[in-house]
Amino acid sequence: MTPAARLSAAIEVLADLNARRRPAGDALKDWGLSHRFAGSGDRAAIAGLVYDTLRRRASAAHVMGSEEPRALVLGMLALMRGLDMEAIAMLADGGRFAPSPLSEDERARLADPDLSTAPPFVRGDYPQWLHASLRHVFGEEVVAEGEALATRAPLDLRINTLKGEPEAVRAALAHLHPEPGRFSPLALRIRLDSEGKAPPVSAEPAFIRGEVEVQDEGSQLAAILARPVPGSQVLDLCAGAGGKTLEFAALMDNKGQLYAHDSDIRRLKPMHERLARAGVRNVQVRSPRGAEDVLHDLEGRMDLVLVDAPCTGTGTWRRNPDAKWRVRPGALAQRTAEQAKILDEAVRYVRPGGRLAYVTCSLLDEENGAQVRALIAKHPDFSPVPPAETVLALGATGPALAAAALTSREGLTLSPRRTGTDGFFISVLRRAP
Template sequence: MTPAARLSAAIEVLADIGARHRPASEALKDWGLSHRFAGSGDRAAIAGLVYDTLRRRASAAYVMASDAPRALVLGMLHVMRGFDLAAIAALCSGERFAPARLTEEEGARLAAPDLAAAPPFVQGDYPQWLHASLRHVFGAEAVAEGSALATRAPLDLRVNTLKADPETARAALAHLNPGPGRFSPLALRIVLDAEGKAPPLTAEPAFLRGEVEVQDEGSQIAAILAQPAPGGQVLDLCAGAGGKTLELAALMDNKGQIYAYDADIRRLKPLHERMARAGVRNVQVRSPRGAEDVLSDLEGRMDLVLVDAPCTGTGTWRRNPDAKWRVRPGALAQRQAEQARILEHAAHYVRPGGRLAYVTCSLLDEENGAQVRALLAKREDFHPVPPAEAALALGAQGPGLAAAALTTREGLLMTPRRTGTDGFFVSVMKREG
């Protein structure tokens, strides 16, 4: 397919997303199934155009004074990819499979695009209703933080120390030119190509051998700050597919016991295969069984309880740009209620002297500091570990993380702009002995 034909396809996919109100991944999959002539490179390029448009949807619509799929794609080519009027006009030739020629108004808008007078939520490319929440956290830097969330995310890997060390894994993936992480000693980072296409990592021998896992550096850091001790007793209360469970096992050198639980049994399904590939042997998966309490025997016994709480996912907008336009105030309220319930429940499993680590991939105080403050008001036997102290679990990189992140009494907030990671909030609390 020509670049112009890919552009037409992206416009078609965005029209489908808008008409059927569904995730971009589903629309892209269906487009690929109905256009089998398109090769993998074409599909990746079209996906890149679609996701880049969703990343910069607000600013692209402002530049073009329209939120029609064609207008959004044309606006994105300027605000995200830096194309000038001549380059965009060349793609819109009206020839076979190419978008129609630019109208006079489109040409005028692309000739002199200006975001200087745009509202903050447009400049930062985030939903208007979230501006007050983001400004509460970041103040005058809310636009800059939003803009960083509208960029592409790199491909981060975690070296599985049960199978390899960072240098060995880096050498095995040398053809992908991975660099080290900024803060996590376990991280390798692969920068994507100009169109945002990621390499087929899951086909790499190092991945198949279990030497590396795909995991954002911020997620890696969250597990490290929780400080699971070899030989300890750990409950991963919202384990999901097990990304942090696997890291906890490696940090504990397969010693001690991890109990992996999730209220939705379907989320746990991939964990068994992932444990086998990673060489993990100290994890016991506990699946929900109707009304039976499968965790009752763990109350008051855990050295560490990790709560990777369900949240709005505002910190992952670089990877899931369509999600930021689908999230609604009702979803935030629902997540807040879930988080409060889970966090209060989690506290019952922590032994005296043990720790409770609360983690979200959210930037909103409603889901982060406010939840911690609410728990501390109910449980006077818990106290937050100062973020600078918690960061020392990273070793030499700890002070750097504490300086780069946004810290409060309740915890530490990582963001793409500040730490180069996805957005993650981490609070470590200790129960009095």
């Protein structure tokens, strides 16, 4: 497919999203199935155009004066990919499979894509209804934080020390030009190509051998800061597919006992294969069984309980740009209610003197600090570990993380702009002996 034909395809996919209100991944998959002539490179390029457009939807609409798919794609090319009006006109020239030629109005707008008079939520490319919540957290930096959330995320890997030595793993992946993580000693970062395409890491021998896992550096940091100690008893209460469970097992050097649970058995399905590939031997997966309490024997015994809570995912907008436009106020209320319920449940497993780590991939105080404050009000025998102490689990890079992150009494907030990671909130609480 030509670049112009890919552009037309992206406009078509975005029109489908507008009409059917569904995840972008589903629309792209359907497009690929109905256009089997398109190769993998074409599909990846079209996905890149669609996701880049969704990243800059609000600002592109402002510049173009329209929210139509064509206008959004054209505006994105100017704002995110830096194409000038003439370069965009060469793509939209009305040729075979190309978008129709630019109108005079489009030419004028693309010649001067100015956002100086746009409101903050437009310049930051986030939903207007979330402005007050994000400003509460970031203050005058809210637009800059939104702009960072509207960029592409790199591909981060975690070295699995149960299977590979860091230097050997880095050497095995040298052809991908990995960079060391900024804070996590286990992280490798791989930059995407100009169209946002990542290399097929899952086909790499190092991945197949279980020596690396795909995991954002922020997620890696959350697990390290929770500080699972070798030989201890640990419960991952919302384990999902097991990303942090796997990291916990490596940090514990397969020593002690790690329990993985999730209320939805379907989310646990990928974990079993991942545990085997990663060489993990100290995990018990406690799958839900109807109304049966499968965790009753763990009450009051855990040295550490991790609550990686379901949330709105505002910190993952770089990776899931369509999600920020699909989230609604009702979803925030639903998530905060779920979080409070899960935290109430988590408390009963923490032993006296034990710790509770509360983690979200959200940037909203409603889901983060407010939940910790509510927990402490209900359970005064819990108190937050000061962030300056929490970061010591990282060793030499701990002070740098504390300086880069947004810290509060309740915990640390990571963001793409501050720490180069996905957005995460990390709070560690200690129970009185």
